[in-house]
Amino acid sequence: MIGTPGKWSTESLADAFGERTGFRQVIDMARAVLDLDAGTLVCDGVDLTALDGLVLKKVAEEYSPDALDRLELLRVAEARGVRIFSPAERVIRLMDRLACTVTLRGADIPMPPTTITEDVTAARAALDRYGAAVFKPLFSTKARGMVLLDSDAPDAEAQIAAFKAANPVMYIQQKADLSGHDLGMVFLNGAYVCTYARVSQTDSWNTTIHSGGKYAPYDPSPELIELGRRAQAPFGLTFTTVDIALTPDGPIVFEVSAFGGYSGALKGCGIDAAALVADHVLQEVSA
Incomplete structure (x- = not known):
């Protein structure tokens, strides 16, 4: 382990x-x-x-x-x-957010409008197009290091410069309307297991548990499960979670997890993912 x-x-x-x-x-x-x-x-x-x-x-x-x-x-x-x-x-x-995004977009997976640049002028232009955007580090989990900016913020240029100082390659994604929750869709060896919701309990712009969100069960449609299946398929992981948001314009995928949400599966779905993974792995190495 x-x-x-x-x-x-x-x-x-x-x-x-x-x-x-x-x-x-x-x-x-x-x-x-x-x-x-x-x-x-x-x-x-x-x-x-x-x-x-x-x-x-x-x-x-x-x-x-x-x-x-x-x-x-x-x-x-x-x-x-x-x-x-x-x-x-x-x-x-x-693990590199940009590598994950390029693969997802190459598989024609719906994602929020996204701009990647090292140029602060281009970053400001992207923010103006989006109205509000989340600036994301290429390496982070649970929204750590992410910055939400509004295009009309009086210090927008200064905040972009500060983000650029810590993140030379800027990953800029239009802020999505999450309606207070997003989803974690769990897969084991490519097979669907369950879906849990992360429900915001505060006025935070994100729903992560790190920011006070809580797990809850969720029953997805077959079409949504198929979207999750297509999103994780190019990566060929043993156990993973696909982060999906339901927006007014339809579902979008944020990312595919490198390691999967064991806690979300247990607390949101009542499923012991550790037991499932152990049984799968032992069957594989014994074959």
Whole structure:
């Protein structure tokens, strides 16, 4: 189990494997050592290249370019025949918000109008077109580091400049009308599992749990499930969640999660995703 020691989702998944196999090991990639000459990838005395499989729950506490380097280390284990769920190279395509967006748009998935630029003049022009926009870091989760700007804000240029200073490549997305909630649609190995809603409890512009949102069950239409299925299909992940919003102009997809929403599945749908993932992985490595 690759994850963050002490975190609920990591420990729950490790427990699920321990209950089924008698073997329980949480791997913190910050402690991993790759020896290319020896062909080993060792963490806390365990050579990851000697295992039957690895389950990737979290490669770092926060998304960052450094986290991509940890995934590159795991590719060495994959090259030596270790199966990783989800495969490292597929997760790499998701952790960078721009890479995820390019793949989704290439698959003709409806998304909010989006502009990516390093030019502050072009960024201001995009904000004027959108009226209100969310400036998003390329590496972040739970809306961390995101900035909501209105085109008529008197300090808009200063806020754009401040965002640019921390994020040289600016990802600018038109603010969507979420009507107080958005959805997390859960898939296991490409098969639909359930959908939960994140319902805002405050006047925050986003519905994330980090900003006070609460989980609730949601029963999607077959058409909405098909949209979620199409959105996650290009990535080929073991377990994932598709973030969907229902707007006055129809459903849109924000992103596909690299690691999936274990807490949302449990609290919103009453489904133990850790048990489902453990059963699936053990069936795969035993085949």
